[in-house]
Amino acid sequence: MHMRLKTALLSGAAIGLALGAGAPVRAADMFSESAGLAPAVDVLNGKVEGFGGWADGRFGRSGDFVGGGLASVTLPLGERFGAQVDGIAASKRGDFVGGGAGHLFTRDPASYLFGVYGSGIGFDDRLNSWNAKIGAEGEAYFGRLTLSGVLGYERIGGGSSATERTRKGGSFFDYVDVSYYVTDDWKVSAGHRYTGRKHAAALGTEIALPVAGFDSSAFVEGRLGEKDYKAVWGGLKVYFGGGDKTLIARHRESDPPNWLKDDLFATSSRKRRSAGVTPPPPPPTCGGESSCGPCYPQ
Template structure:
C-alpha cells in the first residue's frame, strides 16, 4: 500500500519516545529545562458543533480532560459523539506528552472512532513548536479504517491500512483569537482546512468554525461553541498550557466524509 514504507520509521520514532517517557527522560528540546509545568492544572473543555460534511448535515459534541503527570509530562483523554450520514458516531482518544509551554510539545496520541458504517483507529505521534504568535504542529500515525458501505474514495472499502497525517499552522493575531490553516492526508487523499476560534469576553467561552475541501468533491463546514474549564487565561495559553486538540474532533470531517455512500445519486439530499 502506498505510504506504508513510512510505518517502520514511525514505529521506531514512537518506540524511542515511549522508552524516554518510561525512563523519565525528557523529550529532546521540549521538557529538559521547562520552567512551567506541561499542564498548568487539571482542566477540560466541552464543545458542540453543527454543520455539513459532503452536503449532509451533521451535529455533535466533544470533550476533553487533561491532567499533569509530574512537572514535565501531561495526559489527556478525549471523547466525542457525532450524528450524520444516518448513523451515530462515537469516539475516544488519549494523549501522553512532554511539553515546555515556552517551546513546544512532543507525545503519543490515539484515537478510536466507531459507527455502524465505519471504524477508524489512529495511533501515532504529535508535536507542536511555539513561536511568539504562531504554533506549528503535526500529527502522524498509522490508520486502520474499515468502511462497511461504498464510498466516494476508490478502494476505501477494501484497503484498510493507511498513514494519517495532519499538519497545521495556527496564528494568533490577538491572544484570544486563533486562525489556522491545515493539511490532512487520509486514505491516500488530500484535504485542506481553515479554522478560526475566538474566546469571547465571557471567561472560558469560545466560538469556532471550520471549513475545508478535498479530493472527490469533499466539502466541510462546521461551527459551534466551546466552553473551557481551568481558570481564567487567554486562548493562546489554553492551547499551550492546558489541553491539546481533541484528536477525534480534528479528524471528524475526513473520517465521516470517507464513508459517504457513493451510491447516493448526485443532487439528492442525504437524510440523517
C-alpha cells in the same frame, strides 16, 4: 448498535485510558524543578464543545448535516508530562458516530510539545465503518506562531463484503496546522489533512468569547479537498480549570487539540439503501413489425 461500532468505541476509550494510566510519572520527577521550565500541564483542566455544519454534500441540505459534541480532560503527570483523554458523540447524515482518543506528551510551554497519540472512531452506518489511528504528535511555538500536527498510521475498516473490507486497509495519515494569534484571544489557522486516503486543505479561526464567567470561544472550520471532499462547521467551546487565561496561554499551557472532528470525515459514511421495491426490467423491444403477435427481444 452494531458490534463493530461498539468495538471501535471501546478501542478508543482503551487507548485513552492506556495512554493516561501508563504515563511515566516517576520519570517526570527525574527532571529538576530548578531548571526553570513551566510544567507541561499547569493544572487539571478540561473543555467541552458543540458543533454543527455540513459534510460531503450540498451545504444547507438537511440530509448532509453533521453535528455533535466533544469533551476533553487534561491532567498533569509530574512536572514534565501530561495526558489528555478525548471523546466524541455525533451524527453524520443520520448515522451515529462515536469514539475516543488519548494523548501522552511532554511539553515546555515556551517552545514545544512532543508525544504519542491514538484514536478510534466508529460509524453506525450500513457498512459498520470504523477508523483507528496511532502516531506522533508535536507542536512548536515561535512567538505568536504555532506549528502543530499528528503524523502516523491509520486503519480503515467496515464493508458489506470481504473484498470491500480488504480494499480499505491501512495507510499513512497527517493532520498539520500553522496557527497565528492575531491577538492573545484570536487565532487563525491553515493546514493540511490526509486521512481516509483523501487530501484536503484545512482553514479555521477561533476567538475568545467569555460567557457566564467561563473561558469560552466561538470557532469556524472548513475542509476542501479531492474526491468532492468538503465540509464546514462552527460551534462553541467552554474551558474549565486553569483560571482566567487568554486563548494562546490556554492552548500552550493546558490542553492539546482535540482532533476527533477530523476523524468524522476519515470514513465516508454512506446512506442506507432504501427498502423500496426493485423496479421491473424494461419491456422487450419488438422485431420491427407493426402488428405482430408475440414480441421477441433483440
